[in-house]
Amino acid sequence: MSTKQNAIKIVDALRKRYPQKPDMDLGNADDSLIATIMSARTTDAQVLKMFPGFRRKFPTWKKLASADLRDVAAAMNTIGLYRNKAKSLKALARKIIADFDGKVPRTMDELVTLPGVGRKTASCVLAYAYGVPAIAVDTHVFRIAHRLGWSKGKTPEKVEYDIKKILPEKLWNDVNRTMVRFGREICVGGKKPKCWLCPVAKWCVFAPKINKPSH
Numbered sequence: 703m704s705t706k707q708n709a710i711k712i713v714d715a716l717r718k719r720y721p722q723k724p725d726m727d728l729g730n731a732d733d734s735l736i737a738t739i740m741s742a743r744t745t746d747a748q749v750l751k752m753f754p755g756f757r758r759k760f761p762t763w764k765k766l767a768s769a770d771l772r773d774v775a776a777a778m779n780t781i782g783l784y785r786n787k788a789k790s791l792k793a794l795a796r797k798i799i800a801d802f803d804g805k806v807p808r809t810m811d812e813l814v815t816l817p818g819v820g821r822k823t824a825s826c827v828l829a830y831a832y833g834v835p836a837i838a839v840d841t842h843v844f845r846i847a848h849r850l851g852w853s854k855g856k857t858p859e860k861v862e863y864d865i866k867k868i869l870p871e872k873l874w875n876d877v878n879r880t881m882v883r884f885g886r887e888i889c890v891g892g893k894k895p896k897c898w899l900c901p902v903a904k905w906c907v908f909a910p911k912i913n914k915p916s917h
């Protein structure tokens with residue numbers, strides 16, 4: 703079976719195993735964008751805990767743009783890199799108001815012009831808030847794509863490009879959504895993925911596959 707056929711089977715199996723919506727899909731583009739920026743080098747759980755309080759303080763782009771930077775930082779000081787993220791969010795709010803009429807843009811080219819937004823964050827917003835086909839290559843997608851033999855790319859951009867060549871567009875939005883959970887639970891980082899629990903092991907080229915520890 704070809705890599706492309708295997709890849710479709712793998713994503714189908716992961717979709718069945720992980721039907722949940724992604725943590726950072728908060729139902730609208732504003733919240734999804736802010737939460738995704740906040741989630742860099744921080745757990746989603748930490749972000750989701752402080753997020754409602756933050757949005758009560760800064761419910762609109764206008765409020766965020768005009769707020770004192772110290773207040774923005776203080777409202778998010780339970781997450782990593784909060785000072786830098788606060789700066790980005792304020793600048794982002796200003797730019798969305800000035801250049802995009804107060805609305806989160808809907809294209810990759812426009813999204814990556816926003817402060818603090820790279821291709822990964824932009825892809826999350828496109829996929830989760832707007833339903834536009836995109837692949838956010840985070841640490842999980844990067845690692846799993848290598849193990850599955852989908853890419854040998856050294857950068858997230860190259861891995862994104864390789865996956866897009868292998869998978870039909872209609873499956874792109876399932877890649878990050880399912881692999882984040884799969885990567886936390888089974889195809890974990892480090893040297894010991896839990897291959898004995900893996901629902902896609904028969905299509906994976908990772909060698910050697912790890913057996914269940916005997917103890």
Ligand code: SF4
Nearest residue numbers: 889897900903906908
């Ligand atoms: S078989 Fe192992 S390395 Fe391959 S996808 Fe499954 S858990 Fe990851």
